[in-house]
Amino acid sequence: MNIIVIGAGLSGLTAARVLRDAGADVLLIEAGAQIGGRIRALYEQKTNEYLADLGPTWIWPKYQPVVAKWAKTLGIETFEQFNDGDAVILGYGPAPLRQPLPGQNGMVRIVGGPTALIDALSNEMDATNIRTSTPVSGIYEDGSKRVSVYLRSGEILTAENVIVSTPLRVAALRLEMPWAPQALLDAMRRTPTWMSTHAKAVALYDQPFWRDAGLAGRIASRTGPLVEAHDHTGPDGTTAAIFGFIGWSPDVRQRDQDELKRAILKQLTECFGPEAANPMDLVVQDWATNPNIVTNLDLSALANHPGVGPAILRQAHLGGRVRFAVSETSEISPGLIEGALAAGERAAKDVLAHISHEF
Numbered sequence: 001m002n003i004i005v006i007g008a009g010l011s012g013l014t015a016a017r018v019l020r021d022a023g024a025d026v027l028l029i030e031a032g033a034q035i036g037g038r039i040r041a042l043y044e045q046k047t048n049e050y051l052a053d054l055g056p057t058w059i060w061p062k063y064q065p066v067v068a069k070w071a072k073t074l075g076i077e078t079f080e081q082f083n084d085g086d087a088v089i090l091g092y093g094p095a096p097l098r099q100p101l102p103g104q105n106g107m108v109r110i111v112g113g114p115t116a117l118i119d120a121l122s123n124e125m126d127a128t129n130i131r132t133s134t135p136v137s138g139i140y141e142d143g144s145k146r147v148s149v150y151l152r153s154g155e156i157l158t159a160e161n162v163i164v165s166t167p168l169r170v171a172a173l174r175l176e177m178p179w180a181p182q183a184l185l186d187a188m189r190r191t192p193t194w195m196s197t198h199a200k201a202v203a204l205y206d207q208p209f210w211r212d213a214g215l216a217g218r219i220a221s222r223t224g225p226l227v228e229a230h231d232h233t234g235p236d237g238t239t240a241a242i243f244g245f246i247g248w249s250p251d252v253r254q255r256d257q258d259e260l261k262r263a264i265l266k267q268l269t270e271c272f273g274p275e276a277a278n279p280m281d282l283v284v285q286d287w288a289t290n291p292n293i294v295t296n297l298d299l300s301a302l303a304n305h306p307g308v309g310p311a312i313l314r315q316a317h318l319g320g321r322v323r324f325a326v327s328e329t330s331e332i333s334p335g336l337i338e339g340a341l342a343a344g345e346r347a348a349k350d351v352l353a354h355i356s357h358e359f
């Protein structure tokens, strides 16, 4: 049985892993130069040591059974989000306020960041079964119980089954799928891709100096550019870092990167003192510039957290040979890491059940 999985984010990699464990011949095709999708890390250039997350950071294994199961299977370790001390609150008075803010029950970070999940899932796959920098342009009926996958390069691949693990709006707008029913395309277009319009900033320091001043490294701000920020230091206290979500809209923040960085440093200094003005590095990851993740539909109206989408997103199409499996298709925690693991696992098991029925 040969299966093509389109998109090597967490859901695609999870699907590939379940299929591979069942003895299937799986090929993962990824448009981007690297795997991981919305999961991405900042690495030390020379040593390749993990420094910080540029995509997701938190999981809630206490409340997320699928994450808890996969973390155990993959040997993933977690640690508490640091939240000791006061947060700095901006925009609620003439001067910054200091007060503790409650953390979220059960919210933890992954040692090595969520890329540890990507590494663990991909490490055991044969590298020849993952093709990066290979955008898919269309999925067609092949006629002979097979599906044709057209690559943008002009190459055509065929498979018995296909799992589409790209963001739903990306698939609906950028992949040719002439067989797709209108109701499916409508449901896909209506499903925002969680966090696809967001940007994250990470400032790296020698020491988590804010902790000595009784600060949690946390900011809640009405003024920005960071609307919220958190301590992002590693579990052993090294690679001291603060990360924050940028509240400026994509067009404003993309106008002048230097201006954006100056404004972030000014805000960090206002909150944490003069030491914050000179980080070892300040990196901005703007997800709204990645055409493999975001579409104009996402950019035209800022989305709430996705709810559970209609059943058609989880059904098989094209005679049972094509399924969709990105986090937003999940019935459990759509849009989150938990949703990606659940969606990938569900689609792979559905493919295996479909194959066993055929024989």
Ligand SMILES: Cc1cc2nc3c(=O)[nH]c(=O)nc-3n(C[C@H](O)[C@H](O)[C@H](O)COP(=O)(O)OP(=O)(O)OC[C@H]3O[C@@H](n4cnc5c(N)ncnc54)[C@H](O)[C@@H]3O)c2cc1C
Pocket (backbone or CB within 6 Å): 006, 007, 008, 009, 010, 011, 012, 029, 030, 031, 032, 035, 036, 037, 038, 039, 054, 055, 056, 057, 058, 059, 134, 135, 136, 137, 165, 166, 167, 170, 174, 194, 195, 196, 198, 199, 200, 287, 292, 293, 325, 326, 327, 328, 335, 336, 337, 338, 339, 340
């Ligand atoms: C800034 C940020 C913060 C977040 N914070 C959290 C958090 O703290 N906790 C949490 O649980 N979740 C968080 N999330 C959400 C989480 O990252 C996602 O739910 C998860 O990574 C989705 O994985 P996925 O594989 O389903 O989709 P994606 O990661 O979107 O993967 C889709 C893949 O498809 C590829 N692709 C697209 N088009 C094509 C094509 N034509 N051909 C081939 N490949 C294609 C893309 O390049 C991508 O690799 C955050 C996301 C972001 C961006």
